[in-house]
Amino acid sequence: MSKLLRKPNRVETSPGVNLVHEVTSENSPLEYVALKVVDLAPGASYRENLGKAECCIVALTGKINVTDNVETFENIGTRESVFEKKPTDSVYVSNDRTFAVEAVTAARVILCYSPSEKQLPTRLIKAEDNSIEQRGKYNNKRLVHNILADSNPSANSLLVVEVFTESGNWSSYPPHKHDQDNLPHESFLEETYYHEMNPKQGFVFQRVYTDDRSLDETMAVENGDVVLVPAGYHPVAVPDGYESYYLNIMAGPTRIWKFHNEPAHEWILER
Numbered sequence: 001m002s003k004l005l006r007k008p009n010r011v012e013t014s015p016g017v018n019l020v021h022e023v024t025s026e027n028s029p030l031e032y033v034a035l036k037v038v039d040l041a042p043g044a045s046y047r048e049n050l051g052k053a054e055c056c057i058v059a060l061t062g063k064i065n066v067t068d069n070v071e072t073f074e075n076i077g078t079r080e081s082v083f084e085k086k087p088t089d090s091v092y093v094s095n096d097r098t099f100a101v102e103a104v105t106a107a108r109v110i111l112c113y114s115p116s117e118k119q120l121p122t123r124l125i126k127a128e129d130n131s132i133e134q135r136g137k138y139n140n141k142r143l144v145h146n147i148l149a150d151s152n153p154s155a156n157s158l159l160v161v162e163v164f165t166e167s168g169n170w171s172s173y174p175p176h177k178h179d180q181d182n183l184p185h186e187s188f189l190e191e192t193y194y195h196e197m198n199p200k201q202g203f204v205f206q207r208v209y210t211d212d213r214s215l216d217e218t219m220a221v222e223n224g225d226v227v228l229v230p231a232g233y234h235p236v237a238v239p240d241g242y243e244s245y246y247l248n249i250m251a252g253p254t255r256i257w258k259f260h261n262e263p264a265h266e267w268i269l270e271r
């Protein structure tokens with residue numbers, strides 16, 4: 001199995017708190033992006049003290065209360081399934097702060113981390129503040145919810161976006177990359193994909209590859225899997241009959257999303 005593909009590994013870390021994924025610089029090739037996917041039973045709480053990292057707490061499903069012991073946001077979250085395709089609520093917590101997430105209902109959250117030195121205010125990122133895009137045409141149409149885009153100054157290095165791709169379509173396509181710290185032409189952003197499928201037994205194909213093919217991994221990605229993108233192009237293909245969801249976390253030395261399309265496939269955009 002590719003080293004870039006992470007299967008869910010559910011571990012109960014405290015009563016009602018199950019850690020499903022944990023990606024860190026210690027267990028991955030990533031230095032900027034880290035994540036946790038956590039399932040919370042009603043009434044269960046997850047607490048964390050942040051060092052020099054910022055965190056975007058995304059209420060993937062269910063309702064949660066979030067506090068940093070100064071601000072408290074109650075009953076956040078908008079959906080029971082990501083495939084309701086409506087934006088959800090998130091909370092941004094900056095470096096050197098403590099936060100707690102308490103489940104009001106059964107909930108799944110993704111904790112998105114990246115480096116942060118300059119402490120910023122804790123913020124609720126309301127569902128209605130997500131900017132929504134219908135991106136692509138022909139068979140590369142997808143729906144994009146920008147949760148924490150580079151145009152939102154709330155964070156120091158973190159970018160968070162979720163993408164819905166219908167049956168028979170491609171996304172992150174034509175293939176693009178952002179693995180060179182070469183602005184204004186391209187930014188260097190590591191990336192992770194947290195995937196869900198509808199129906200759940202589905203899979204997508206995702207390829208992660210570099211121009212010189214020193215990295216070239218093609219994976220069958222299933223419901224709940226995480227894919228790491230340390231570098232390279234990273235297109236996703238969705239089989240007929242299934243819907244794909246993924247949430248992307250990106251971070252690097254500069255908080256700008258400036259990608260570079262693979263020249264061989266850029267003609268796709270000219271149709």
Ligand SMILES: O=C[C@H](O)[C@@H](O)[C@H](O)CC(=O)O
Pocket residue numbers: 135142161163171172173178191234248259
């Ligand atoms: O670089 C960003 C990620 O690859 C996705 O968010 C991608 O841009 C989504 C898409 O355009 O299909």
